[in-house]
Amino acid sequence: MSGSYIAGKTIVVGVTGGIAAYKAVEVCRRLVDAGAHVIPVMTAGAEHFIGRTTLSALCSEPVQTSLWDEASPIPHTRLGQSADLILVVPATARLIGAYTAGLSTDLLTNILLATRAPVVICPAMHTEMWEHPAVQDNLAVLARRGVIIVEPDEGRLAGGDSGKGRLASPERIIAAIERTLGPTDLAGTRLVVTAGGTREPIDAVRVIANRSSGKQGYAIASVAASRGATVTLISTVGLPTPVGVDLVSVETAAQMQAAVSHAAQTADIVIMAAAVADFRPKTVVANKIKKGDGIPDIVLEPTPDILAALGATKRPGQILVGFAAETDDLVANAGAKLQRKNLDLIVANDVSAPGVGFQHDTNAVCLLRPEGPMVTIDLTDKHSIAGAVIDAIVEIRAGLT
């Protein structure tokens, strides 16, 4: 993973005895790939679900399971003190209960009590257990103590059931770790970012849409949150909401404008990464237009230019960032847009280039500011692009203060 804050960190990964224990293997592998020194610890329950050899082979040290390992008489203090972060994946109701109560009954709970490092726990259990007031109360106490909780997803559970309690995806778990280990140079700021393409209704079932996937906007939301911003993501798409981000779902340009202008009133930074339609049908037919009624004349009208309106009413110190998807004269067109919309930064991408822009997981961009150098970022993943956009914003803020 590029731009990772995980590289070089020592992470103790506690695996407890839930069926999701097998998914801890993938998380460990990703942490090792990202350059972490990963020390696995298993509870007795975890050993019913996965083998020690699997984790020992994948991680940076052999698995530890016991407090009474003679070679290392007090492993919990060594492990607790040497860790930059403790991750518990999955965290069972028993582990959550013992940790909340301060019961040091096994190696993992001892480590949790013996550490000053940040702790990230990823609960996974059946919906009934997840919803039990004892579990929810314990989690509330842990959250108040500063433990980072990666909420489970909804989905298929063991035994054919379905509901909330499924372990969060490896992506969400890694993002939470990045967020915990990363710099917090946006701490105390409120950031609004839009994502996805708007859908403008023609009739009851048809829309005018565009190819935007929303991935770049979501990557920005995720990176901004991990760097300490309070993030509102205004989105037209249903990608998984990044950890710690408030989601506002919209569909049309008008709905997006209402949500953005409301959120922008208290925002320090507004990033319009969404592909907002420039035109919409002037009238929306309430029912479905019948095929047999002939080809309809769809008359279009312009949508409000949300970003231009924000630029016209920008508060002192507020930073406005726009996107320019161009197919020719990239820098000239983006530069003109920067001026016209009174922006502080524009992220320009040539969407005709291979691997760039809509739908892709990668992007290549130029970052332009009213004055200051142009930054060119060659083809890379959208998280790295998001990191570069946030770096530029942090630089602009430093110049403002």
Ligand code: C5P
């Ligand atoms: O002028 P153009 O539509 O190419 O500008 C693109 C930028 O303006 C993007 O950041 C996009 O989110 C924003 N935009 C907007 N409202 C519109 C159209 C585009 O805020 N109606």
